[in-house]
Amino acid sequence: xxxxxxxxxxxxxxxxxxxxxxxxxxxxxxxxxxxxxxxxxxxxxxxxxxxxxxxxxxxxxxxxxxxxxxxxxxxxxxxxxxxxxxxxxxxxxxxxxxxxxxxxxxxxxxxxxxxxxxxxxxxxxxxxxxxxxxxxxxxxxxxxxxxxxxxxxxxxxxxxxxxxxxxxxxxxxxxxxxxxxxxxxxxxxxxxxxxxxxxxxxxxxxxxxxxxxxxxxxx
Numbered sequence: 001x002x003x004x005x006x007x008x009x010x011x012x013x014x015x016x017x018x019x020x021x022x023x024x025x026x027x028x029x030x031x032x033x034x035x036x037x038x039x040x041x042x043x044x045x046x047x048x049x050x051x052x053x054x055x056x057x058x059x060x061x062x063x064x065x066x067x068x069x070x071x072x073x074x075x076x077x078x079x080x081x082x083x084x085x086x087x088x089x090x091x092x093x094x095x096x097x098x099x100x101x102x103x104x105x106x107x108x109x110x111x112x113x114x115x116x117x118x119x120x121x122x123x124x125x126x127x128x129x130x131x132x133x134x135x136x137x138x139x140x141x142x143x144x145x146x147x148x149x150x151x152x153x154x155x156x157x158x159x160x161x162x163x164x165x166x167x168x169x170x171x172x173x174x175x176x177x178x179x180x181x182x183x184x185x186x187x188x189x190x191x192x193x194x195x196x197x198x199x200x201x202x203x204x205x206x207x208x209x210x211x212x213x214x215x216x217x218x219x
Contacts, residue, residue, distance in 0.1 A: 001171065001214055004178045004207075011207035014090050015199075021096045022202045025086055028102065029079045036075060040068035077117035081105030084146050087209040090202075109149055115157050116145055123161070140172040141165045147212050163219075171215050178211055179204070 015022065043065040046058035085104040089096045105113045120142045128135025144164040148155065155163075168175075182204040189196035 001174065001211070001218070004174065004181060004211075007178060007207040007210045008181065008203070010091075010210055011203045014093060014206050015202045017093075018090050018096065019199075019202060021098075022086065022090060023198065025082070025096065025098060025101045026201070029083065033072065033075060033079065036068060036072045040065060040072060043068065073117070074114045077114040078105030080117060081109060081113045081146055081150065083205070084209065085150065087202075087205045088147075088150075088213065090206050091209045091213060108153060112149055112157055112160075113146075116149055116160060119157055119161065120145055136176075137172060140175055141168050143175060144168055144212055144216055147216050151216070167215055167219055175208070175211055175215075178207060182207075 043061040045056055045060040045062070045065075047054050047056055082101050082104040086096050086101045089101075109116075120139075124135050124139045124142065127138040142161055142164050144167050145160050148160045148163055148167075149157075152160075182200060185196065185200040185204075189200055
């Protein structure tokens with residue numbers, strides 16, 4: 001594994017050449033998930049939190065609200081798959097192809113991508129119920145899941161999680177410190193009304209992807 005400083009340097013160089021090719025699919029993904037969330041909100045129950053106990057003002061439409069939440073969850077799983085594919089292309093100094101990026105998850109893993117997201121969320125959530133720290137550790141242990149699923153299209157989802165844990169053994173702390181090194185930039189972005197995120201998110205995600213690619217190659 002390289003040093004985190006080297007991952008950050010490589011990410012800076014890669015993003016500098018591909019920034020607008022990165023931003024366009026990210027904007028499209030944000031619009032799609034944002035619109036779905038807004039539509040779901042129309043059917044959500046309305047609660048008056050100004051009184052105790054809170055009072056339900058409008059029950060909304062629970063079945064439709066649940067359906068939209070399911071759709072949002074599935075779409076988010078595809079987005080996570082496609083976003084990783086985007087940053088793999090950037091990390092490998094390839095020009096991202098918009099159509100390929102947008103449809104990657106749906107075309108390659110229409111079932112396993114949502115299932116992997118569900119099981120990862122479930123297991124991390126269960127570990128978090130014990131204490132916050134075990135949940136964080138488990139989330140880093142599963143961080144290679146999507147990449148493994150992308151590289152081996154026929155692997156079972158539970159095997160993906162087990163293999164991710166194996167490959168991330170001894171590497172979780174370095175990845176955590178890599179993420180932590182960008183914390184100051186995210187904090188600073190609050191004072192720029194989020195504008196700084198245009199540069200911070202692509203650089204962080206590219207550095208993270210470079211790390212994950214190296215961790216996977218060491219299997």
